Amino acid sequence: MHPAPSVIFFTVSSGLGFGLLAWLGTGNPAVNGLSAFVMYFLGYGFAVGGLLSSVFHLANKKNAIKAFSQWRTSWLSREAVLSVITLLTVAPYAIGRIFFDTTLETLGLIGSALCVVTVLSTSMIYAQLKTVPRWNNGFTPLLFVLYMISGGALFTDRVGIAVYLLIALGILQVLAWRDGDNRTVNNKTDMGTATGLGRIGKVRQYEPPHTGQNYLLKEMAYQVARKHVLKLRLIAFVAAFLLPILALMAFADTPSFGAPMALVFHLLGVLASRWLFFAEARHAVANYYGR
Amino acid sequence: MTTLPTQTDKKLGLVIDLDTCVGCHGCVTSCKGWNTQNYGVPLSDKDAYGDPSGTFLNRVHSYEVQPDTGGAAQTIHFPRSCLHCEDAPCVTVCPTGASYKREEDGIVLVNENDCMGCGLCAWACPYGARELDALAGVMKKCTLCVDRIYNENLPEEDRIPACVRTCPAGARHFGDLGDPNSDVSKLVAERGGMDLMPELGTKPVNKYLPPRPKDTLDCSQSLEPVATEAKGFLGWLDKALEKL
Amino acid sequence: MGATAGTRIGARPSPDVSDEVRQTTCYMCACRCGINVHMKDGKVAYIEGNRDHPVNKGVLCAKGSSGIMQHNAPSRLRAPLKRVGPRGSGEFEEISWDEALEIATSWLKPIRETNPEKLAFFTGRDQSQSFTSFWAQNFGTPNYAAHGGFCSVNMAAAGIYTMGGAFWEFGQPDWDRAKLFMIFGVAEDHDSNPIKMGIGRLKANGGKIIGVNPIRSGYNAVADEWVGITPGTDGLFILALIHELMKAGKIDLDYLSRYTNAPAFINESEGPEKGLLLRDEDGKVLVMDRKSKDLVPFDTKGVRPDLNATHERDGVTHRTVFHSMATRYLDPQYAPEAVADQCGVSADRIKAIAALIAKTAFDEAIELDQPWTDFRGETHDKMIGRPVTFHSMRGISAHSNGFQTCRALHVLQILLGSVEVPGGFRFKPPYPKPVEAHPAPHCGVKPMSPLDGPHLGFVRGPEGLALKEDGSPARIDKAFTWENPMSAHGLMHMVIANAHAGDPYKIDTLFMYMANMAWNSTMNTKGTIEMLTDKDENGDYVIPHFIYSDAYSSETVAYADLVLPDTTYLERHDCISLLDRPICEADGAADAIRWPVVEPDRDVRGFQSVLCELGARLDLPAFVNEDGSQKWADYADYIQTHQRKPGIGPLAGFRGEDGDQNGRGAPNPNQLDAYIENGGFWVNHIEEEAQYFKPWNKAYQDWAVEIGILDTPMPYLFQLYVEPMRKFQLAAEGHGDRQPPDHLRQRIKDTMDPLPIWYAPFEGTLVDEEEFPVHALTQRPMAMYHSWGTQNAWLRQIHGRNPLYVPTKIWEANGFKDGDWAKVTSHHGEITVPVAHMAALNDNTVWTWNAIGKRKGAWALKEDAPEATKGFLLNHLIHELLPSRGDGMRWANSDPITGQASWFDLKVRIEKSEAPPDESQPAFPPIKSPVGQGPEDLAWEVGK
């Protein structure tokens, strides 16, 4: 799939924002007043920024508002609705923290849960697609949620738990990559089932339907070379997990220094892995074009 | 609402005969012509006289199949457009309600006034049947020529999709696949019409008729000579002429 | 959550389709389908097929369906152009029509006054050849032809000499009744939609198709059996089928004896009579009646000609044509085993195909309960049909052995008795027509007078050649000379080369219409460009003047001194005439028109109308009234009022003052309106009794006379043995007073055999097979028409570049991968181009789509358009001359009988390009576009 910057930024940024808000909602770190304001400002900033960026991806933005209408069937619509509900639910809690030094504990937890559910629904936009075997499995929601929680943990200096989360996430990510490779190759769908001609024999494209470009080729037949993939996976792995863990351990005594550093590494790594998430994803339509 | 109808009154769709399609692309441009002028925004072309990239609702691929049974490779021309799936994932994923499947005839349409151009429906469609128009920013797809098939401004015989009307080889058939007695249903039954990617559970309405077996001539057959050389042949000839 | 639903379309929407429908004829190719042009706000909104039209019955191909993009193409010329830069630069000045015609007249008038042959007027794939040739004849130049010589004259000439009509668009399989259809060397053909419709119908009826073609695409893809033959060997394959069928006696003896010259007698004496047919004093071929043993003219009432008679006269033995055929084709050299390797088809397969043909023709014969009466007066109570039918086109005709191969195929059809019978091959009126009904070529030139007769025709022997008194060629293209005696369509592909060389003579003005001769329609493109731009020692162009009519900014426009811009096909009158290349169906005569469904928005004029005016300015006798004023205001006027013969005009429908006469009748001043009223066409159906056996069917012959197709009934025999060919051989053997030059004698003896033979295509025999082991072909893409398609924004997305397709064996041997490029070399040139893999391809053949590659700056495209950077022409590898022979002579790369350009004889070598270039090679400098560039984006919708 075409790795559109707006969508990569959207998922990474809103994941981070909701991750931060989720941790804040647990009341730990117990920030108040100005520091709470800064934290919530950043949390809202990343979450809303991400959501706005997703609007950039729309070819017909004037109808964006209609995306709230189809929550009964559409994960994208659910995500839109949930993100608004979540942001509204978190708001009173945040206001309590910032301005009134009060903690609406239950509301906070509900807000945190909603943050998780929102990111879950984002992940389901991808995970639901049977057309993309690499996405259409449990790893997708698990990874999205774990990325969110780890990012939030780093953001909120939860060094101890962050190390364990990053280790778990690192392992999961590697498993997901391997699983994805496997699914991309070993699924029932191929040029033979796409054309129905597989029953005769081995099918190959001899002439494309058009020599000109089109939306499908740009959007769904994106290809990255295997050698670039391996390089990027390495970069993503080192940046998202290895370096943050090292940074956290190296600066174990000064978490306020180590955690932000870890976070920066981590975010770069997440961007790389998210780029791969799209770029590596092979869509069923690619079968028609022999790509 | 993007909830799929539990059942449609009819299942209108196309039956495409892969044994007969010669790959002329007639259906491609007649579709483009009709739909540029009719339903919704025109199908645009970017960089039309440079390195072009345009919107089409129907495309014809060309494949080669190397038969498992050996023998020469075969060439098959393969038109691809929306299959108007019963279980259309493109509809349920649509966040705006722009995509819908009609209860009356099962046609899957995009209401362009509602579409926000997110592209998710195209991601959900396994068949590459949806193309986002780059100029208008809305999703385009085969409408099954909904603006022809009921159109009282057209003579009755023309109330069929543009691509079906134009197909020179007669490789495209239109009708109600929900009615087992319709011509198209009978054709599907007779010729073993198939679904594309049935494993994805979309339950396409459109069916493809598989190519008939090729290169089946029995090469042990040959003619019995009446004579082996010219002289004998002329003898035979005289006798044969007598009988005329 | 409330859904913010916009308005969905209604359940049963019934929107307005258009304000008005105007019915005319498509011209995205030469198939000439009927179209309904839907108009909105006075503009063309949508084009669909006309269901009532005899050609397409409502369907349209990809080109026809996107006509709107051709009609509105940004490459349309806008006004007459006068060259201001050097030839080929593309620098022009727009001028008025008055000035343009003034210039043309100033060049042409002196030519006509002194030596009309100094004008060479050649036209491309237009459909007004009866009009353009009429103009040229009036001008008085012998140098006129259309494009048939480089196209498919082998097919046309072999068909007419053999059976009085050809495939091409002059006949068709009996689609509804055929059970086996064999198609040789066809990718698309002129009869584009009818063939597709026919294949569809045949398949729906359960019929079988055998495709004989090195490449399995298009029609061959849907064929049940694919015979991936080695290019140039079809003749052998067909003769092997004939061998098998004859040997097994699976031939239609009754048909052969009644309707062909199989029972005619060949003179076996040595000397000037050898090989000629026995005739009576009136020149009628004699046959022997089987019962009475009397020698009588072939058309004698009640005669049953004997196929196996011998006749001695004056000590000379005469044996039948059929006897010669048996002797020749039963010879083991034609046995499947003997030809299998060369054809690349196994002997078993050839035999099995012969068996299938025989089984279908004879065991599954059809009988129609339809009585008919033959020309000998015998009434048959049934029509017996042989449901095996054939079609073929350039795959066999565009080889240097093409004429003989086409002949072989026709002979096969005739042996099966499957021509003009139910289930077989059927002619479309005005065919069948024997050679005798065609003109012979004329070349009598006299200043200020018309030529002494039609330019083109069918020679009957050496006496018909177009030679000057000194024996040199009378025509610039050397048509009808010893090099290619039966060149019925001329040799357009030799005109520029000969004019440049001054061989046989120099010309002054080259006048061309609708042929992209500086690019895709020429061999040796680069050389042709050089010839057009070459200057003599005085600094003048070697070809002094070049006038060209095109509708679009093609490559050739850039080389003209004066450009006469034509309209698009929706903006002009045209006439698809029975006098020309008609649109008839086997069971009816039909013709059609185009008319301006929209008026041009540019300063352009229909070329034929321009000829009307130019003719008048030049005082051409037929183009002026007695007072010297212009006779026909425009082409529409000509179409309605011109009469070829009394009562016969360009259009056969709605004749007579009141428009109630068919075929013959006085001119009708409202004829065009009547056509428009009728949907743009006219058909006259043939009654059932007359629908088959047309060459011999009394009812058909009478109908043909009534409708004006024939002047009198002309029943004739199919010419298995073509006597005129024998006459050329006799000349080569030294008989007669018109003698060929010595260097051509042997070739004439070898190739002009009156019974079909096979010889290896020339190029392959003259190059080193090891150096150039691979055959290289082109095919027409169904969705493109030569160079025109490229300006069409929709079609160019389908075919915007062309790879060279390479078979698995060569692909693997070279270690090719997707995205690779290859260097392809012929004896003449070298190209470097992208390659692609194709498995369903003859092992020893590579190919590409024809005419996709474009010159930078042409067609209003951007200079980096894929057509100009990745697309390419194979033409750079093909030369108009063959490699030199042992004696240093270079013969034309053409069929030695008809002069047909041998495009498909090309042999090449292919190597992987290790350092692929940025763009296909050779690359040419850009032309300056005389029409600017097309717009960036399109969203074509009118009237909303």
Ligand SMILES: Nc1nc2c(c(=O)[nH]1)N[C@H]1C(S)=C(S)[C@@H](COP(=O)(O)OP(=O)(O)OC[C@H]3O[C@@H](n4cnc5c(=O)[nH]c(N)nc54)[C@H](O)[C@@H]3O)O[C@H]1N2
């Ligand atoms: N769409 C479209 N239609 C057209 C045209 C066009 O440009 N586009 N052009 C028109 C014109 S001008 C013409 S002349 C006709 C020509 O129509 P076709 O005769 O169909 O011409 P080609 O495309 O040249 O196809 C030649 C075919 O012969 C095969 N072939 C080559 N060599 C051999 C051989 O030795 N043996 C056999 N058996 N096959 C061989 C090639 O593989 C190819 O399939 O089409 C007309 N119709």
Ligand SMILES: Nc1nc2c(c(=O)[nH]1)N[C@H]1C(S)=C(S)[C@@H](COP(=O)(O)OP(=O)(O)OC[C@H]3O[C@@H](n4cnc5c(=O)[nH]c(N)nc54)[C@H](O)[C@@H]3O)O[C@H]1N2
């Ligand atoms: N390698 C290779 N080369 C081939 C062939 C092949 O098989 N292989 N085939 C050969 C054959 S059979 C043919 S027929 C030729 C065809 O080649 P061409 O005769 O050159 O055919 P087109 O490319 O169609 O070009 C005709 C010209 O007519 C112009 N034109 C289009 N419409 C109109 C109009 O309405 N009015 C006027 N005045 N002009 C118009 C176009 O702009 C174009 O410049 O190519 C030959 N060249």
Ligand code: SF4
């Ligand atoms: S083919 Fe694609 S667009 Fe059409 S209904 Fe099925 S899923 Fe939707």
Ligand code: SF4
């Ligand atoms: S692109 Fe339009 S139709 Fe498709 S899912 Fe998005 S809003 Fe719905």
Ligand code: SF4
């Ligand atoms: S049914 Fe209509 S919209 Fe669909 S492919 Fe055919 S022409 Fe196009």
Ligand code: SF4
């Ligand atoms: S119009 Fe018919 S024959 Fe041509 S590509 Fe389409 S389906 Fe095939």
Ligand code: SF4
């Ligand atoms: S075959 Fe196609 S391009 Fe040619 S006349 Fe017919 S519709 Fe037009």
Ligand SMILES: [Mo]
């Ligand atoms: Mo041609």
